[in-house]
Amino acid sequence: MSLLELDRVAKHFGQTIAVDAFSLTVGKGEFVSFLGPSGCGKTTTLQMIAGFLDPSHGTIRLEGHDLLKITPARRGLGIVFQSYALFPHMTAAENVSFGLEMRRVARTEREERVRGALAMVGLKGYEDRHPRRMSGGQQQRVALARALVIRPSVLLLDEPLSNLDARLREDMQIELRQIQRNLGTTTILVTHDQIEAMSLSDRIVVMSKGRIEQIGTPQQVYERPASAFVAQFLGKTNEFRATVDRTVSPADLAAGSWSAPAPAGVTGAVTISIRPERISFGASGLSARIASRIFQGNQWLFQCESECGPAIVIRQNDGQPQPAQGDSVHLAWRTEDMSVRVAGGTS
Amino acid sequence: MNAAVDSLSATTAPSRETRAAWSLALPALMLFTGVVVIPLVMTVMLSFHDWGQYKGIEPVFILKNWREIASDPYYAEMFLRTFRVAVLATLITAALGVPEAYILSRMSGRWKGFFLLIILGPLLISVVARTLGWALLFGGNNGVANKLLMSIGLIASPVRFMFTETGMVVALAHAMMPFMVLAVWTALQRTDPQIENAAISLGASPLTVARRIILPQIMPGVLSGAIIVFSLSASAFATPAIIGGRRLKVAATLAYDEFLNTLNWPLGAAIAVLLLVALVLIVVGSNALIERRYAELFR
Numbered sequence: 001m002s003l004l005e006l007d008r009v010a011k012h013f014g015q016t017i018a019v020d021a022f023s024l025t026v027g028k029g030e031f032v033s034f035l036g037p038s039g040c041g042k043t044t045t046l047q048m049i050a051g052f053l054d055p056s057h058g059t060i061r062l063e064g065h066d067l068l069k070i071t072p073a074r075r076g077l078g079i080v081f082q083s084y085a086l087f088p089h090m091t092a093a094e095n096v097s098f099g100l101e102m103r104r105v106a107r108t109e110r111e112e113r114v115r116g117a118l119a120m121v122g123l124k125g126y127e128d129r130h131p132r133r134m135s136g137g138q139q140q141r142v143a144l145a146r147a148l149v150i151r152p153s154v155l156l157l158d159e160p161l162s163n164l165d166a167r168l169r170e171d172m173q174i175e176l177r178q179i180q181r182n183l184g185t186t187t188i189l190v191t192h193d194q195i196e197a198m199s200l201s202d203r204i205v206v207m208s209k210g211r212i213e214q215i216g217t218p219q220q221v222y223e224r225p226a227s228a229f230v231a232q233f234l235g236k237t238n239e240f241r242a243t244v245d246r247t248v249s250p251a252d253l254a255a256g257s258w259s260a261p262a263p264a265g266v267t268g269a270v271t272i273s274i275r276p277e278r279i280s281f282g283a284s285g286l287s288a289r290i291a292s293r294i295f296q297g298n299q300w301l302f303q304c305e306s307e308c309g310p311a312i313v314i315r316q317n318d319g320q321p322q323p324a325q326g327d328s329v330h331l332a333w334r335t336e337d338m339s340v341r342v343a344g345g346t347s
Numbered sequence: 348m349n350a351a352v353d354s355l356s357a358t359t360a361p362s363r364e365t366r367a368a369w370s371l372a373l374p375a376l377m378l379f380t381g382v383v384v385i386p387l388v389m390t391v392m393l394s395f396h397d398w399g400q401y402k403g404i405e406p407v408f409i410l411k412n413w414r415e416i417a418s419d420p421y422y423a424e425m426f427l428r429t430f431r432v433a434v435l436a437t438l439i440t441a442a443l444g445v446p447e448a449y450i451l452s453r454m455s456g457r458w459k460g461f462f463l464l465i466i467l468g469p470l471l472i473s474v475v476a477r478t479l480g481w482a483l484l485f486g487g488n489n490g491v492a493n494k495l496l497m498s499i500g501l502i503a504s505p506v507r508f509m510f511t512e513t514g515m516v517v518a519l520a521h522a523m524m525p526f527m528v529l530a531v532w533t534a535l536q537r538t539d540p541q542i543e544n545a546a547i548s549l550g551a552s553p554l555t556v557a558r559r560i561i562l563p564q565i566m567p568g569v570l571s572g573a574i575i576v577f578s579l580s581a582s583a584f585a586t587p588a589i590i591g592g593r594r595l596k597v598a599a600t601l602a603y604d605e606f607l608n609t610l611n612w613p614l615g616a617a618i619a620v621l622l623l624v625a626l627v628l629i630v631v632g633s634n635a636l637i638e639r640r641y642a643e644l645f646r
Contacts, residue, residue: 050544050548051548052544052547072544072547072548073547073548073549073550073551073552074550075548076550077548078548079544079545079548081541081544081545082541083539083541085539085541085542085544085545086542086545087542087545087546087560087564088542088564089563089564089641098546098549098551098559099549099550102549102550102551102555103550146545146549150549150550
């Protein structure tokens with residue numbers, strides 16, 4: 001089942017630790033994203049899988065074989081680089097054909113596969129174009145075709161969409177996902193764009209400072225962030241300081257004037273985090289004042305001053321009247337929409 | 348009315364700009380005309396003048412000098428040697444300079460600066476010291492390099508350096524190396540290092556990467572370096588003069604001798620003009636060829 005396995009992989013550059021204790025198992029056909037801010041070690045990890053960097057510790061296995069004993073040229077991985085790294089002196093077809101030539105695929109089969117790969121990425125008729133005569137999106141497609149035509153066991157994508165404009169990026173995301181689903185190629189995507197990671201992946205590996213913060217499905221990491229970092233990095237979130245009182249029965253969780261039955265396992269000072277879109281204005285709850293409200297078309301964004309500090313609330317523009325600036329409101333949310341952590345802790 | 352104003356400003360504005368551009372360029376233009384164009388024209392005219400042992404230069408228009416160069420195989424030999432030496436020096440600088448530039452471009456900062464200085468070394472040392480250094484290295488039977496090569500059995504008899512084409516080629520290749528390395532290095536700077544990784548990930552061996560990926564990308568740099576090295580080698584004077592002396596002449600030293608020793612200025616002028624024309628034709632021709640062949644890389 002598991003195709004690619006990383007076991008406590010670490011990379012040190014002198015004194016700095018770029019990646020530490022990275023363990024991950026990727027299943028066949030799975031789409032996994034490494035998500036994190038720049039410098040979190042996600043690209044370093046990808047480069048170690050590709051073989052351009054050697055890990056300081058740990059092992060990487062592909063289909064049970066020790067990948068570190070295999071040279072990068074023989075790993076058979078497809079890689080799409082951030083800069084596309086197309087060969088500028090070759091036409092699109094020659095670029096795509098290169099990997100097949102290295103594999104000594106017979107000419108007729110090669111030509112057929114090159115044509116097929118370019119058609120798959122929607123570049124039929126562009127065979128004889130040179131990369132510098134193509135747009136960014138087209139170059140991106142050639143790079144993808146070049147990586148896929150060798151039928152790689154794993155496709156590695158290093159921020160492949162970050163050089164495209166927003167509109168094109170969305171189109172490419174959909175197309176990338178479709179191609180990946182059709183071919184069933186196991187894919188690892190490195191990105192700092194949380195929307196991209198969430199819309200493309202089966203699972204997301206959230207990274208920070210060389211460490212894995214959380215591994216989970218997009219819903220899991222968004223709705224059940226394992227750490228403050230994950231909650232902050234994936235979308236906006238509100239954090240309130242609260243206290244759990246276990247002297248009363250049932251135990252009580254209170255943040256300002258908002259209270260609810262406390263979940264098991266926590267006591268004393270805690271931090272609760274709630275997504276802005278899960279907060280509603282109710283008759284009772286955390287009292288707050290609307291500092292400002294911003295109209296964003298499909299939604300309203302409220303910045304509130306609550307008893308427990310600043311809060312952001314997003315409400316769907318559903319035609320209902322919304323509170324105005326300066327109004328006093330009560331913020332309410334369902335207990336299942338929040339996550340509770342012991343204050344000061346990271347998990 | 349508006350259109351009239353527009354067309355008026357459209358015609359006057361560029362002319363004012365043009366005038367400003369011309370007046371800014373004028374000092375340099377005058378200098379260029381004074382020290383390059385006029386002497387060059389005078390040299391061309393001089394090459395058509397007559398000269399005699401006792402009558403000196405006669406300002407008449409005859410083809411005597413040109414006819415002499417064309418008919419006497421001595422001159423053909425001189426020019427053949429000039430271009431043979433230049434071609435060999437160019438090939439050596441390319442063969443050694445390309446890997447050198449590649450290694451240099453992959454070095455880390457501190458070492459890069461140090462080795463760049465070493466590569467630029469020949470430009471910093473006086474041509475006399477540099478050339479005589481080579482002569483000492485290979486000088487007769489006692490030269491260090493000759494002794495070494497003979498002791499390891501690579502050569503049976505000492506390599507003759509002074510008054511040989513070998514000596515000229517070696518000394519010129521050394522002197523011209525910086526131009527080749529810098530030209531190739533500039534081309535390498537423009538390449539994306541990830542492209543190499545892309546080729547490796549597709550299964551290419553290091554040799555294939557060098558031959559099919561890196562070399563084609565830096566070929567324009569190699570060729571422009573070759574043009575510089577070739578034209579500088581073919582017109583070099585000091586190095587061939589020290590090594591070849593008056594026994595083994597090339598076009599530049601031949602022209603010098605005609606001017607200053609034989610005092611046959613018109614013949615010297617004809618040789619100099621022929622060398623210039625030949626070089627211009629070769630350089631312009633190969634440049635056009637490169638631009639057409641590598642049009643995709645210049646975009």
